[in-house]
Amino acid sequence: MPFDASAHFPTTRLRRLRYDPAVRRLVRETQLSPADMILPLFVRPGQGERREISSMPGHAQLSPDLIANEAEAAASLGLGGVILFGIPPRKDSVGSDSYADEGIIQQGIRAAKAAAPELLCITDVCFCEYTDHGHCGVLDDATGRLDVNNDATLELLAKQAVSHARAGADMIAPSGMMDGMVGAIRRGLDTAGFAHVPIMSYAAKYASAFYGPFRDAAESTPQAGDRRGYQMDAAAAADQAIREVQLDLAEGADIVMVKPALAYLDVISRVRAAFPGVPVAAYNVSGEYSMVKAAAANGWLDERAVALEVLTSIKRAGAGIVLTYWAKDAAKWLA
Ligand code: PBG
Numbered sequence: 001m002p003f004d005a006s007a008h009f010p011t012t013r014l015r016r017l018r019y020d021p022a023v024r025r026l027v028r029e030t031q032l033s034p035a036d037m038i039l040p041l042f043v044r045p046g047q048g049e050r051r052e053i054s055s056m057p058g059h060a061q062l063s064p065d066l067i068a069n070e071a072e073a074a075a076s077l078g079l080g081g082v083i084l085f086g087i088p089p090r091k092d093s094v095g096s097d098s099y100a101d102e103g104i105i106q107q108g109i110r111a112a113k114a115a116a117p118e119l120l121c122i123t124d125v126c127f128c129e130y131t132d133h134g135h136c137g138v139l140d141d142a143t144g145r146l147d148v149n150n151d152a153t154l155e156l157l158a159k160q161a162v163s164h165a166r167a168g169a170d171m172i173a174p175s176g177m178m179d180g181m182v183g184a185i186r187r188g189l190d191t192a193g194f195a196h197v198p199i200m201s202y203a204a205k206y207a208s209a210f211y212g213p214f215r216d217a218a219e220s221t222p223q224a225g226d227r228r229g230y231q232m233d234a235a236a237a238a239d240q241a242i243r244e245v246q247l248d249l250a251e252g253a254d255i256v257m258v259k260p261a262l263a264y265l266d267v268i269s270r271v272r273a274a275f276p277g278v279p280v281a282a283y284n285v286s287g288e289y290s291m292v293k294a295a296a297a298n299g300w301l302d303e304r305a306v307a308l309e310v311l312t313s314i315k316r317a318g319a320g321i322v323l324t325y326w327a328k329d330a331a332k333w334l335a
Helices: 023-026 064-076 104-115 148-167 181-191 211-218 239-250 262-272 286-297 303-319 327-334
Strands: 037-043 050-052 058-061 081-086 121-125 171-174 200-205 254-258 280-284 321-324
Touching: 023 200, 037 064, 058 064, 064 104, 064 211, 064 327, 081 104, 104 121, 104 148, 121 148, 148 171, 148 181, 148 239, 171 181, 171 286, 200 239, 200 262, 200 321, 239 254, 239 262, 254 262, 262 280, 262 303, 280 303, 303 321, 303 327, 321 327
Parallel strands: 037 058, 037 081, 037 321, 081 121, 121 171, 171 200, 200 254, 254 280, 280 321
Antiparallel strands: 050 058
16 A cells, blocks of 8 residues: 555544444444354254363253254254264274265255254264374375375365265365365266265365364374374465465355464465455364463453454455354354
């Protein structure tokens, strides 16, 4: 912005825009709306089963019948949608529950869609919750080091995505950070008759310690090793995120996501600026939620004020869509 020499104190007083609440409201640019927020839900087996997640107060693993109640609540609050994560009864080396017709997430999708047909039901497509080793794909035995076999995983990701779509998922959100995952899923969906099902790609997903509480929730902590071989390095050139997004768009992604949100607002802002017209989502992840919850429980922070400030900042940075554990609370606060 060029410096305007004529706009000087006392002629210019920016406080004039702040003095009256009505003027502050008038000049606000960032608006929070329930329609832009997506609520994450964790599906587990059973009936009437609600297992609280101690590191994420207010969230629980829920059996499909209780997922139905949450879907109804999300719809009546006007949320943009829900995103489902499955916690299967059995894990194995290839995560086969994730693509079984009677798998846990398939049951969750059917329950959510039956209870709230109009509500957007997104599914997280990944393997870490379903594999006994906790990695986001099949392991590669050939290399002699703990590694996910990228190309062998692609085929299974496509299979998983198609299975979710067949169960009724409205949108597929691949989160495994495998190279080529969006293209493989797009081809799989198109071939199976789901050309209309959009993909929201976790395009720029960082290897982050902020996922800690989620891994308790989804029981997906790797048994050995970590995810640094596939998720992005926080210290990598920020433009690497641009390359990730470019590739995902070229492979057919409809919406691109940056994750986490709060420590990566610069990345959100760059992605927003680099791809005009592309919907950008950001995941306000578990650790971002839990740390505010913990501070609020100690009386150190005002949860409502901080949460709304966090969500506003994520939108101001350029995310039109926010996945957040505060989605229901925020909708009530904004009402
Ligand atoms: C992977 C996945 C993760 C999250 C969403 N999808 C965890 C991971 O990559 O380890 C994290 C979300 C959060 O922390 O709220 N399926």
